Structure formats: C-alpha cells, structure tokens
Amino acid sequence: xxxxxxxxxxxxxxxxxxxxxxxxxxxxxxxxxxxxxxxxxxxxxxxxxxxxxxxxxxxxxxxxxxxxxxxxxxxxxxxxxxxxxxxxxxxxxxxxxxxxxxxxxxxxxxxxxxxxxxxxxxxxxxxxxxxxxxxxxxx
Amino acid sequence: xxxxxxxxxxxxxxxxxxxxxxxxxxxxxxxxxxxxxxxxxxxxxxxxxxxxxxxxxxxxxxxxxxxxxxxxxxxxxxxxxxxxxxxxxxxxxxxxxxxxxxxxxxxxxxxxxxxxxxxxxxxxxxxxxxxxxxxxxxxxxxxxxxxxxxxxxxxxxxxxxxxxxxxxxxxxxxxxxxxxxxxxxxxxxxxxxxxxxxxxxxxxxxxxxxxxxxxxxxxxxxxxxxxxxxxxxxxxxxxxxxxxxxxxxxxxxxxxxxxxx
Numbered sequence: 001x002x003x004x005x006x007x008x009x010x011x012x013x014x015x016x017x018x019x020x021x022x023x024x025x026x027x028x029x030x031x032x033x034x035x036x037x038x039x040x041x042x043x044x045x046x047x048x049x050x051x052x053x054x055x056x057x058x059x060x061x062x063x064x065x066x067x068x069x070x071x072x073x074x075x076x077x078x079x080x081x082x083x084x085x086x087x088x089x090x091x092x093x094x095x096x097x098x099x100x101x102x103x104x105x106x107x108x109x110x111x112x113x114x115x116x117x118x119x120x121x122x123x124x125x126x127x128x129x130x131x132x133x134x135x136x137x138x139x
Numbered sequence: 140x141x142x143x144x145x146x147x148x149x150x151x152x153x154x155x156x157x158x159x160x161x162x163x164x165x166x167x168x169x170x171x172x173x174x175x176x177x178x179x180x181x182x183x184x185x186x187x188x189x190x191x192x193x194x195x196x197x198x199x200x201x202x203x204x205x206x207x208x209x210x211x212x213x214x215x216x217x218x219x220x221x222x223x224x225x226x227x228x229x230x231x232x233x234x235x236x237x238x239x240x241x242x243x244x245x246x247x248x249x250x251x252x253x254x255x256x257x258x259x260x261x262x263x264x265x266x267x268x269x270x271x272x273x274x275x276x277x278x279x280x281x282x283x284x285x286x287x288x289x290x291x292x293x294x295x296x297x298x299x300x301x302x303x304x305x306x307x308x309x310x311x312x313x314x315x316x317x318x319x320x321x322x323x324x325x326x327x328x329x330x331x332x333x334x335x336x337x338x339x340x341x342x343x344x345x346x347x348x349x350x351x352x353x354x355x356x357x358x359x360x361x362x363x364x365x366x367x368x369x370x371x372x373x374x375x376x377x378x379x380x381x382x383x384x385x386x387x388x389x390x391x392x393x394x395x396x397x398x399x400x
Contacts, residue, residue, distance in 0.1 A: 084215055084333050094241060095218045105222040107211045 039131040040139050041075055048124045049078070052113045064114070075138045093132040102128060179323065181316045186306070187278075190319050192296045194327050198334035200263060200287035203294065206333045207265060207283055210236050210257065215333060216326045221250070233258040237273070240322075244314045249304070251275045263287075269300065277301045294330075296323065 039045065049057075049072045056064035057072040064070060070087065071077035078098075081087045087097040099105075101112040102120055111119060120128075131137075178193040196203055206216075213236060214220040222239035237254045254273040260266050263286065269279035279300035286293045306315055335341070 083336050089218065094221045097214060100214060100221065106214055107223060107225050110211060 037130070038139070039127055039134055041131065041137060042139070044127050045131045048120070048127055052120055052124070056114065079136070088132055088136050090136040091133060093129045096132050099129055099132055179320060181319055183312050183316065187299060187301045188315060188319060189299045190296070190323055191298075192294075192323050192327065194294050194296075195288065196292045196294055196327070196331045196334065197290075198292060198331055198340065199290055199338055200285050200292040202334040202338045203285050203292045203330060204263060205337065206330055207285070208259065210234055213238065216329050217322055218325070219322060226254070228256055230256070230258075235270070236267075242318050244318075251302075251304075253279075255279075255281075271303070275303050277303045294327070296327075 053064075053072045054062075056062045057070050059065045059071045059073065059077075062071075068082040068084070070082045071080075079086060079088060087101075088099075089096045093099040097106075101110055102125055104111045104119070113120070180189075180191045182189050209215075210225050211223075214223050217240070219240045219242065220238050221241050222237075224237040226235040226237055228235045233256050235254060235256050237252070240251045240253070241248055242251055243249075252273065252275050254270040255267040256270060257265060257267040263284060265281075265283040267281045269276050271277050271279075279298070281296070281298035284295040286295075302315070306312060
C-alpha cells in the first residue's frame with residue numbers, strides 16, 4: 001500500500017513544485033516586461049502633467065510657476081527646474097525632488113499636486129517614476 | 140572666499156597607507172590656492188564622528204538663516220535626502236525634522252534615518268539634537284552659528300554623531316568621513332546658492348563649488364582635493380548636456396555658458 005502511494009505522493013509533490021516554479025517564472029517575466037516598458041515623455045508623461053500639473057505650473061500666471069518658476073509646459077522647462085535648480089535627476093527617481101513631491105516623500109503640505117483633492121493615481125506616479133529612472137528622456 | 144586652516148582627515152590617512160598614497164596622488168593634480176577652500180575638520184574616536192566646518196557664505200545672514208530654518212524644504216540642501224517630514228515637538232520653540240538619507244559605498248547603499256529636534260537658541264544660532272529612538276544613531280547633535288560679516292556670513296558648523304549601524308574599521312571609517320565631508324560641503328554650497336537666489340543675487344561666484352558638490356564634474360577628485368587643502372576648481376569641467384547629475388541643486392539654475400542666473 002505504501003509503495004503504491006509513494007509514487008502518487010511524489011507525483012503530486014512534483015506537480016506542486018512545477019506549478020509553483022512555472023508561476024514564479026511567469027511573475028518574474030511579467031515584472032521584467034513591465035520594468036522594461038519604455039516610458040515616453042510625449043505619450044505617457046506629458047498627458048499626466050497636462051491633466052494634473054499644468055494648471056499651476058504654466059507661465060506666466062500659474063500659481064506654482066509664480067512661486068518657484070517651475071514650468072511644465074515643455075520638456076526643456078521641466079528639466080530646467082525651479083529657481084533653485086533642476087528637480088529631476090535623470091536615472092534617479094529616489095533623489096529627484098519632482099518624484100519626491102508627487103510621491104509624498106516630503107512634508108505632507110508639499111505633496112503635489114496641491115490644488116487637487118485626489119493625489120495622482122498609483123499608475124501616474126509609477127509612470128513618472130519609471131520615466132525618470134529610464135533617464136527622463138525627451139522621447 | 141573660503142579660508143583653509145587644516146584638515147582633520149590627516150588622522151585617517153595615518154591609519155592606512157593606501158589612503159595616504161591616494162591623497163598624495165590626488166594632491167598633485169591641483170595647484171594650491173588654499174584661500175578658496177572651506178575649513179573642514181573631521182575626526183573619529185571610538186565610533187563617534189565629529190565634524191567642524193567654517194565657511195564664508197557670500198549671502199546676507201538673514202537669507203542664510205531663512206534657508207536653514209525652512210525645514211519643510213530641507214531636501215533642497217542635500218540630494219542624498221530622499222524623504223523628509225516635519226513633526227511637532229513636545230517642547231515649545233522646537234520642531235522635529237525627520238529625514239531619510241541614502242548613502243552608498245561603491246554599489247552598497249543603505250538608508251539612514253534621523254529624527255532631530257531643532258531649536259533656534261537665538262538669532263543666528265541653531266541647535267539640533269538627534270532623537271536616538273527614531274534614528275539610526277545612538278546619539279548626535281549639531282550647531283549652526285551664523286555671523287554676519289558685511290554683506291556675507293560666516294557659518295561655523297559643528298556636529299557629532301555616533302552611528303548605530305555597523306561600520307567596518309579603518310576603511311569604513313574613511314568612507315564615513317568622506318560621506319560626511321561630501322554631505323556638509325554639498326549642503327553649504329547649496330545653502331549659499333539658495334540664499335543668494337532668495338536675496339536676488341547671482342549664483343555664479345561659486346559655480347565651481349556648486350558643480351563640484353553637485354556631481355556634474357569629477358566629484359571624487361574635487362572632494363579629495365578639498366580635503367587635502369587643494370583648489371577643487373582645477374577638477375571642474377563644464378557641465379555637458381545630458382549628463383547624469385547627482386544633484387538637483389542651485390547650480391542648474393545658472394546658465395552653464397556663464398551667464399547670470
């Protein structure tokens with residue numbers, strides 16, 4: 001009896017591991033694909049900025065522009081940054097002030113965007129993060 | 140300009156011959172113009188690190204003070220700050236500033252959390268004490284003394300910290316000192332730049348230092364040169380478009396071609 005059960009047990013165990021392994025591989029591939037997805041400034045990033053940020057960060061009257069001179073109208077103006085310097089470090093979203101403020105990693109009162117009751121969606125934040133980590137290119 | 144008197148890093152050099160060789164090698168790369176350097180001393184004793192820096196800031200004292208007490212925007216002073224938060228203090232007249240900084244040695248990076256209680260002792264004197272329970276330090280304190288000198292300001296910065304995390308002996312100590320030096324010099328350069336911007340002054344005068352500390356040039360050579368008493372400007376190179384900058388600082392607000400800010 002035992003001898004008959006053992007192979008079945010082993011087979012089940014083997015199937016369990018195979019499924020777990022296959023699942024792991026699938027998840028890893030999916031994560032890899034997402035991470036490799038190239039974020040386009042014009043197709044992915046600008047629409048997020050236009051919807052959520054430009055109202056304030058547009059010269060000459062935008063409130064955010066008047067405070068810090070950060071204009072998000074163009075790629076060049078975004079990369080130029082504020083009166084105090086650039087807010088984006090290409091390739092490093094952790095140290096980019098731009099990402100710090102939209103992710104709420106600075107004081108809560110500074111979280112961007114200011115005027116909206118709802119913060120950016122997780123997907124929007126992820127797009128901005130990936131774009132900066134991928135080099136913040138004008139693509 | 141800056142005044143240079145000595146560098147406490149010499150003590151570390153005695154610990155390791157290789158480091159001494161490195162410093163000697165680097166010191167030959169730049170001509171000596173000590174007058175353009177800050178005076179920085181860093182020492183370590185039984186895991187306790189002390190930093191003292193004296194620097195002439197080319198900005199009026201009240202603007203320097205306003206930048207230093209703008210705790211909400213503390214991240215502007217150092218790109219290594221990846222998170223910051225202002226918390227209420229149980230003591231009147233004080234504020235608690237929480238920061239998370241990322242420090243790297245080669246490819247090994249770690250986050251260092253720090254919660255400080257900061258109070259303005261009197262005009263031009265800030266005192267900060269680390270709260271160990273919510274920090275990666277067992278103890279620590281810092282003092283900023285800002286003295287107006289004409290239209291400029293002299294800042295004396297003194298700090299001591301005891302990290303709660305493991306630091307390998309000799310090499311670890313050297314890298315911690317370097318990290319401290321880099322953080323302090325970067326913060327001073329940014330402080331000056333932001334204060335000058337707020338005061339409506341141009342920020343070209345320290346462009347070489349800003350570039351140096353903001354990582355747009357050969358930061359390692361510059362930092363090492365500064366620590367051994369050489370002029371870092373010799374290592375300064377024009378900022379190339381598309382460079383991966385380690386900084387989001389004031390330098391970028393200036394026209395790289397040399398125009399005004």
